[in-house]
Amino acid sequence: MKAIDQSIQGFRETFRRDLVWPFLAPEKITNVDVSNQMILYVEGLNLSFDGFKALNDLNLYIKDGELRCLIGANGAGKTTLMDVITGKTTPDSGSVFFGQTHNLLSKDEADIAQLGIGRKFQKPTVFEEQTVFDNLELSLKTDKRVIQTLFSRLSPTEMDRIDEVLNIIGLKEQCFMKAGALSHGQKQWLEIGMLLVSDPRLLLIDEPVAGMTAQETERTAELLTSLAGERTVIVVEHDMEFVRSIARTVTVLHQGSVLAEGSMDQIQSNQDVIQVYLGEDAMEAEL
Numbered sequence: 001m002k003a004i005d006q007s008i009q010g011f012r013e014t015f016r017r018d019l020v021w022p023f024l025a026p027e028k029i030t031n032v033d034v035s036n037q038m039i040l041y042v043e044g045l046n047l048s049f050d051g052f053k054a055l056n057d058l059n060l061y062i063k064d065g066e067l068r069c070l071i072g073a074n075g076a077g078k079t080t081l082m083d084v085i086t087g088k089t090t091p092d093s094g095s096v097f098f099g100q101t102h103n104l105l106s107k108d109e110a111d112i113a114q115l116g117i118g119r120k121f122q123k124p125t126v127f128e129e130q131t132v133f134d135n136l137e138l139s140l141k142t143d144k145r146v147i148q149t150l151f152s153r154l155s156p157t158e159m160d161r162i163d164e165v166l167n168i169i170g171l172k173e174q175c176f177m178k179a180g181a182l183s184h185g186q187k188q189w190l191e192i193g194m195l196l197v198s199d200p201r202l203l204l205i206d207e208p209v210a211g212m213t214a215q216e217t218e219r220t221a222e223l224l225t226s227l228a229g230e231r232t233v234i235v236v237e238h239d240m241e242f243v244r245s246i247a248r249t250v251t252v253l254h255q256g257s258v259l260a261e262g263s264m265d266q267i268q269s270n271q272d273v274i275q276v277y278l279g280e281d282a283m284e285a286e287l
């Protein structure tokens with residue numbers, strides 16, 4: 001039986017265009033130099049909007065493979081920081097490096113995505129009229145690699161990738177269901193899957209559990225923790241219970257700077273955090 005399986009497998013591989021002609025295989029994501037164990041270096045970032053400092057000498061270092069949570073009150077600068085990392089906004093000064101060599105501030109949004117940095121916004125933006133599978137396929141197609149411009153059909157490697165992603169996000173059974181019929185949580189997972197098909201190294205995820213049921217929140221915690229390690233995940237979240245359940249290290253932003261960093265326990269006993277969130281500034285700052 002094993003021999004038959006092996007010969008079927010061999011037969012299938014003979015007909016894989018991307019194995020027969022290696023130039024058809026998906027392009028490997030650019031090498032990221034993480035020899036110092038760090039994947040993201042944000043240094044001295046400043047950005048003002050009409051004189052208001054949204055980012056104020058912000059420094060942030062993210063280790064390769066870690067799952068980092070970013071918290072902070074409304075207006076602390078979390079979204080602006082994500083916008084700068086992904087090339088949506090240009091800072092006034094500072095530097096952002098992906099690994100030791102990729103200067104993100106010299107690249108545009110498309111180049112940054114191509115380097116392997118994926119971003120998920122708070123609201124799911126799946127194509128409701130398309131099936132789960134089609135949504136994943138469409139995400140592959142928007143990945144402008146040579147193979148997609150040459151062939152409109154999915155290669156077996158891409159089929160395998162979609163299958164793998166369906167397993168990771170737990171939507172295999174819903175594969176041929178219209179995305180519009182999914183629950184809110186399932187739509188969020190689908191959107192995470194839409195990022196995963198192109199195999200990103202760094203995922204930036206904005207408020208993944210807003211509006212989810214307790215069960216969906218728990219499943220999302222499992223999903224995000226399972227992604228870390230092989231990938232690096234940065235999560236912006238207001239739900240402190242969720243942050244506690246997933247994060248090893250939490251970074252607190254306040255008025256465009258890092259106020260504190262550490263485990264959830266260290267953060268909650270940090271005097272600066274207490275001062276801002278429980279003290280005199282508490283009126284304007286609610287985590």
Ligand SMILES: Nc1ncnc2c1ncn2[C@@H]1O[C@H](COP(=O)(O)OP(=O)(O)OP(=O)(O)O)[C@@H](O)[C@H]1O
Pocket residue numbers: 049050053054072073074075076077078079080081
């Ligand atoms: N394009 C812009 N023009 C002017 N001000 C802006 C712009 N973008 C952000 N800001 C301001 O910069 C500050 C930081 O906003 P940002 O959205 O980064 O905060 P946040 O921490 O993500 O908050 P929230 O939790 O509410 O999403 C806010 O005071 C915001 O009003």
